[in-house]
Amino acid sequence: EAQVTQNPRYLITVTGKKLTVTCSQNMNHEYMSWYRQDPGLGLRQIYYSMNVEVTDKGDVPEGYKVSRKEKRNFPLILESPSPNQTSLYFCASSAQNPGQGNTEAFFGQGTRLTVV
């Protein structure tokens, strides 16, 4: 079954304690992206990746890091989480068709992060 898997689904942590949210896709997609969603603000892009070892900042990258060492995995790292990073996080992936644009994006089920 084609899917994007995020872990953990729920996480409560304390300020300053490094954490990683994992994202894995089994569709051999080139493109992967991380978003955060806060009430009234819609999906805001944190980082995205066009392929292995290629990452770029989105609209709200401050306080986050990513890596893309393998095509299937795109972890989101919070080196020193703060309460303003409390949010709902989504990972997504899609295939890239040269000259035709991306195919539909598939989303993970989301990670609810609370930083206290």
Place this chain on the structure above:
Amino acid sequence: RKEVEQDPGPFNVPEGATVAFNCTYSNSASQSFFWYRQDCRKEPKLLMSVYSSGNEDGRFTAQLNRASQYISLLIRDSKLSDSATYLCVVNDWGDMRFGAGTRLTVKP
């Protein structure tokens, strides 16, 4: 960065109504377009792709106007189950750009 703009709503309509959403995009070279549906605090899911000639899926019709750089979604005969947030998505130089979403509530 290029932007995708949507009217945030909310749209409150009675059952059976027809409702339309628009979404504008700033990059004339954008390549592919989609409408997604998101239920409260769940992951967005594809509603339909948007093709250059326009396309229909049951009660839903999507259109693309490249000259004016907007896409639209028309929902006919609204159902209570259509209540959700609708997100437009524009593929912009390989990156997927999301609008902020339009909230729809269909009432009995």
